[in-house]
Amino acid sequence: MSNRRDFLKSTAALGAGMVLGLYVPMSRAEAKLASAEYASNVWLRIAEDNTMTVICARSEMGQGVLTALPMLVAEELNVDVHSLKVEIAPAAPAYINALLGAQCTGGSSSVRDAWGTLRTGGAQARTMLIAAAAQRWQVDAAQCRADGGKVFGPAGKSATYGQLAQAASKLPVPATVALKEAKDYTQIGKPTKRLDTPAKVNGSARFGIDVVLPGMVYASLEQCPVIGGKVRSFDGAAAKAMPGVIAVVQVRDGVAVVATSYWRAFKARQSLKIDWDEGAGAALNDKAMLDTIAGTAANMTANDVRINIASAGDAAAALKGAARTLTAEYHSPLLAHATMEPQNFTADVANGKCRMIGPTQYQAGVVGDVAAALGFKPEDVTVETTFLGGGFGRRVESDVAVQAAQISQAVGKPVKLVWTREDDTRHDFYRPQAVHRLAAGLDAAGKPVGATFELTSQSPTQRLFGLPKDKMDPFMVEGAVVSYDIAHSWQDVISHDAGLRVGYWRSVSNALNAFANESFFDELAHAAGQDPYAYRRELLHHQPRLAKVLELAAQKAGWDQPPAKGRARGIAVLEAYGSYLAQVVEISRKDDEIKVHRVVVAVDVGQMINPDTVEAQVQSSIAYGLSAALGSEITLEKGRIQQANFDSYPVLRMAQMPTVDVILVKNTEAPGGIGEPVTALVGPALANALFALTGKRVRKMPFSADNVAQAA
Secondary structure: OOOOOOEEEOOOEOOOOOEOOOEEEOOHHHHOOEOOEEEEEOOEEEEOOOOEEEEEOOOOOOOOHHHHHHHHHHHHHOOOHHHOEEEEOOOOHHHOEOOOOEOOOOOOOHHHHHHHHHHHHHHHHHHHHHHHHHHHHOOOHHHOEEEOOEEEOHHHOEEEHHHHHHHHHOOOOOOOOOOOOHHHOOOOOOOOOOOOHHHHHHOOOOEHHHOOOOOOEEEEEEEOOEOOOEEEEEEOHHHHOOOOEEEEEEEOOEEEEEEOOHHHHHHHHOOOEEEEEOOHHHHOOHHHHHHHHHHHHHOOOOOOEEEEEEEEOOHHHHHHOOOEEEEEEEEEOEEOOOOOOOOEEEEEEEOOEEEEEEOOOOHHHHHHHHHHHHOOOHHHEEEEEOEOOOOOOHHHOOHHHHHHHHHHHHHOOOEEEEOOHHHHHHOOOEEOOEEEEEEEEEOOOOOEEEEEEEEEEOOHHHHHHOOOOOOOOOOOOOOOOOOOOOOEEEEEEEEOOOOOOEOOOOOOHHHHHHHHHHHHHHHHHHHOOOOHHHHHHHOOOOOHHHHHHHHHHHHHHOOOOOOOOOEEEEEEEEEEOOEEEEEEEEEEEEOOEEEEEEEEEEEEOOOOOOHHHHHHHHHHHHHHHHHHHHOOOEOEEOOEEOOOOOOOOOOOOHHHOOEEEEEEOOOOOOOOOOOOHHHHHHHHHHHHHHHHHHOOOOOEOOOOHHHHHHOO
């Protein structure tokens, strides 16, 4: 932004029914956001009383952005981050995530996107405040410095940022500013207490489930037991007669009961009589879906797409001339997101306007989808983002927001829609199934001379964003290309729609690809008669950062020493979202139950913002990944999801959580992402430990007693 008259422009598609080509003018008049408050840019407001407010453009769902992003501003503004107030940004094109092309939180992109932008914003503000002070005192700006919320000048002069804010806001925004060097950081890279902890401890933090509006009523929504099914007809007479019920209304996805309390709405909902048109989804079952995915490569149709994403040399010739060849096929199941906070949203539709309040990762999507559903203009829909009780990709979807808006429009009152856990498990946008076929040729020394990798799965992006069928989903190929030194190789990805709606799940395709690729390289190591750690290390000469974390994890885990009797270890590595990771898992097994005792993770995320958050995200990712590896799975019969709650879709219990040792590599490379990638390594590291323990290569997740028993 070269001056205040510049414009921020976005033409990204931000949801169904809306393509933004809007401008956000940052004129002097519009920069003044409130009485006695002045904006140096869209990220920062400074009040005359020296209150400084940072606008956080990403959703806080536990990953720590409400602290990490203000730290970037605070570093260049030369103030303690704990002196700042933080507000979550409204839906506006000024807050687009450049890595995702929309105002959205996901893909471990928040810090990576903000790294330059927010430091620049802080430095611009600091420069303008110094310039305003220099003008006031009629001195050279070089004689002034900014620190701790004040500007200091010669002869003992000083003024607070607030005292200078109005004058500073009238100055041109500098086109270029000098950013601090890493050696001069006072906050970036230092362990920092989170800004949102006090509010979460004392109960003042507002999650979507906490929202209360004057005159608000509550809704519970009955949806078709088959995803995609529609209402043919319904009888709501019994529900209407129950205490507290205000209305029974049909919306796009089902029939809602609206009442004076959630419990009354939920109980009345149970008396609804609905005739469903279950649609084509009623024929789905997960086993047939997986069989179809597995057979796609040999039976391609016009709706299937095969794209080569990487190749080197002549893989076919290399395999043909190899001393030994190995092949393997890996299967990954459907998974739910299982956020701790139930799906919910509050809507207030009145006088041609719609106010949306709730937990979302994708503000622009809520605006676009709600506007389209109500027949409103996008500018007539506002979004207030609360804290998220978990996201994991589920809250990229705006289905719940649209439902709440349609119900509010129908009853003419503010409505909070709350799903049950069963609603959530059975009406998710699931992580897709995947089938990997891999082949490799080894020379006489056991080194891979050629390899082929083929992934067949379903594209979440085609469903959500209307990606053309002949275009490869970039989120399907994450982690598909291995980092090892192989002279001859190719990687193909096949997109096949299996019929069930799918979505983005924590680490997206990295989890699918890492499970297959890292398990397969463990197979190659054992086939070569070599140690899995040493085998990988020898194939990473061109990946020094990956080799380093591999070495650190192995050392910390005591890889060169045998584990305790009855235990075994597995190892795996991954580069994802600009971060480099290695993981060692130590397990035992008794009565068909896997016990994970210890997980060692070495992480190189480049320049860390808040090391405390990095470590916490590693621990969180281990818990999430172990849930999927040890027992989580979504299955279908006649289109109906068979799992309902945590009894049938288990997530890790506290007693199952292993010891987690985290090694953080310090460097000043550009920041990578950490909210997701560690999750992807849990599956292969655990699978490799299971092989070391039992001699069985389990190529199908989860590692249930049945899947282990069926393994060779």
